[in-house]
Structures are given as structure tokens and as C-alpha cells.
Amino acid sequence: ELVAAANDVVAGLELVCATLAEHEEALARLDAVAGDGDHGSGMVRGARAALAAGIAAEHQGADAVLVAAGRAWAEYGAGTSGALWGAGLEAAGLAANTAGTLNTSTGVQAVGAAVAAIEELGGARPGDKTMLDAMHPFITTLTTSSTTESDRPAAEPAGGLGGESVRPAVWVEAAAAAGVAAAATAGLKPRVGRARPLAEKSFGHPDPGATSFAIVAMAVAQHLME
Ligand code: ADP
Ligand code: MG
Ligand code: MG
Numbered sequence: 001e002l003v004a005a006a007n008d009v010v011a012g013l014e015l016v017c018a019t020l021a022e023h024e025e026a027l028a029r030l031d032a033v034a035g036d037g038d039h040g041s042g043m044v045r046g047a048r049a050a051l052a053a054g055i056a057a058e059h060q061g062a063d064a065v066l067v068a069a070g071r072a073w074a075e076y077g078a079g080t081s082g083a084l085w086g087a088g089l090e091a092a093g094l095a096a097n098t099a100g101t102l103n104t105s106t107g108v109q110a111v112g113a114a115v116a117a118i119e120e121l122g123g124a125r126p127g128d129k130t131m132l133d134a135m136h137p138f139i140t141t142l143t144t145s146s147t148t149e150s151d152r153p154a155a156e157p158a159g160g161l162g163g164e165s166v167r168p169a170v171w172v173e174a175a176a177a178a179g180v181a182a183a184a185t186a187g188l189k190p191r192v193g194r195a196r197p198l199a200e201k202s203f204g205h206p207d208p209g210a211t212s213f214a215i216v217a218m219a220v221a222q223h224l225m226e
């Protein structure tokens with residue numbers, strides 16, 4: 001079982017920053033197809049603000065790092081994605097606080113809380129061509145794989161939600177599912193957000209927010225394997 005301390009979450013935020021900086025231009029180009037082209041710069045700005053706030057909150061614990069990071073991301077990130085990533089990270093931190101510890105199992109609950117907060121704030125539905133179209137397969141893979149493991153009478157200790165053991169590889173499987181789903185958003189027409197009036201231009205190109213989520217999810221998941 002991997003238990004994340006505050007400094008692990010800060011290291012995770014550093015990784016998120018570096019990963020987004022690496023993909024900044026590609027995300028900008030994607031958002032320029034049917035948006036305003038600021039998704040790359042906005043995600044990098046939000047992640048950097050989140051990292052700075054997370055470092056300042058490190059002495060308060062892993063959950064407080066996530067809450068502080070979320071509030072900063074919402075304040076300094078790009079309009080829509082910033083507000084949504086901010087709300088998601090903050091909700092993840094509050095869930096970790098409730099769980100009392102952040103490990104590979106309660107981390108699944110925290111991700112579930114983040115996705116629920118993003119749905120609540122943004123009001124988007126599956127198929128609307130948003131980040132949620134990559135987030136849903138991610139959380140579904142996490143929960144079904146961890147439940148399957150807890151049901152399995154294996155040598156492994158019982159796992160699953162709130163249990164003891166979720167294999168780190170499950171996070172990589174979930175991130176891969178997010179990547180497949182993000183690519184598949186190319187076949188959708190946006191029904192919400194800035195891209196909606198430009199739906200015809202957007203068709204054939206993946207959604208920027210779904211793409212950035214899948215990229216970040218894979219980087220973090222691979223890091224969990226190390
Ligand atoms: P903005 O549209 O304010 O410029 P960004 O370009 O950073 O913000 O983010 C755009 C992304 O936000 C979209 O690609 C989509 O994934 C996501 N998005 C837009 N509206 C919603 C919504 N209502 N719910 C979830 N995600 C959304
Ligand atoms: Mg934009
Ligand atoms: Mg914008």
C-alpha cells in the first residue's frame with residue numbers, strides 16, 4: 001500500500017507542472033481549433049499556482065496541500081478549466097481529510113469526489129465533449145478494477161474502496177482508459193463551453209480538457225508505479 005505524505009503530494013504537483021509545461025504548445029493548438037487557444041498556458045499557470053500554494057501548505061498535511069492547490073488553481077488558472085480543476089483538487093483534499101489518510105485506496109475515493117465536484121460545478125453530461133469524457137472512464141476503471149481485486153480470493157489482502165490494497169498498476173490502466181477516451185472525443189461535437197458554437201470545427205479533433213487530463217493522469221499513474 002502506497003501512503004502519500006504531504007511531500008509526496010507536492011512532488012505530484014511538481015510532476016503535473018512539468019508535464020503540462022511539456023505539452024503546453026500542443027494543448028494551445030488543440031484549444032485554438034474551436035476555442036480561444038489558452039488551454040496550454042492556462043493549465044500551466046494553474047498548476048504553477050497550485051504547486052506554490054501546495055508548498056506553503058505542506059506542513060498541514062497531504063489533504064491540506066490538495067485543498068490549497070485547488071483553491072490556487074481556480075484563482076490563477078484559465079477560466080473554465082481552472083475553475084473545474086480547482087474544484088476537483090479541493091474536493092479531493094476534503095475527501096482525503098475525511099478518510100484520514102491518502103493512500104492508493106482512499107486516493108480512488110478522492111478522485112471520485114473530484115469528478116463529482118467537476119460534474120456539479122460544470123453541469124456537463126457524458127458525450128458533451130469535455131474533460132469529463134476522459135475522467136469518467138478513469139474513475140470507472142479505478143473503481144471496477146479495485147472492486148474486482150477485493151472480490152478475488154487471492155493471496156493478496158482484501159482491497160477495494162476503503163480497503164487495504166489497490167495495485168498501483170490499476171492507476172496506469174485507468175490512465176490508459178482516459179487516453180483512449182480522450183482520443184475518442186474527436187468523434188464528438190461539443191455541447192457545452194466555448195467550443196459549442198464552433199462544433200463543426202471541433203469535430204475530428206480531440207477535446208483539449210479531456211486530452212490534458214489524460215496526459216496528467218498517465219504521468220501521475222506512472223509515477224505511482226516507481
Ligand atoms: P476556457 O474555455 O475558459 O478558455 P480552457 O480552454 O482552459 O478554458 O478549457 C477548455 C476545456 O474545459 C474544454 O476543452 C473542456 O474539456 C472543459 N470544459 C468546458 N466546459 C466544461 C463543463 N461545463 N464541464 C466540464 N468541462 C468543461
Ligand atoms: Mg480556452
Ligand atoms: Mg479562455
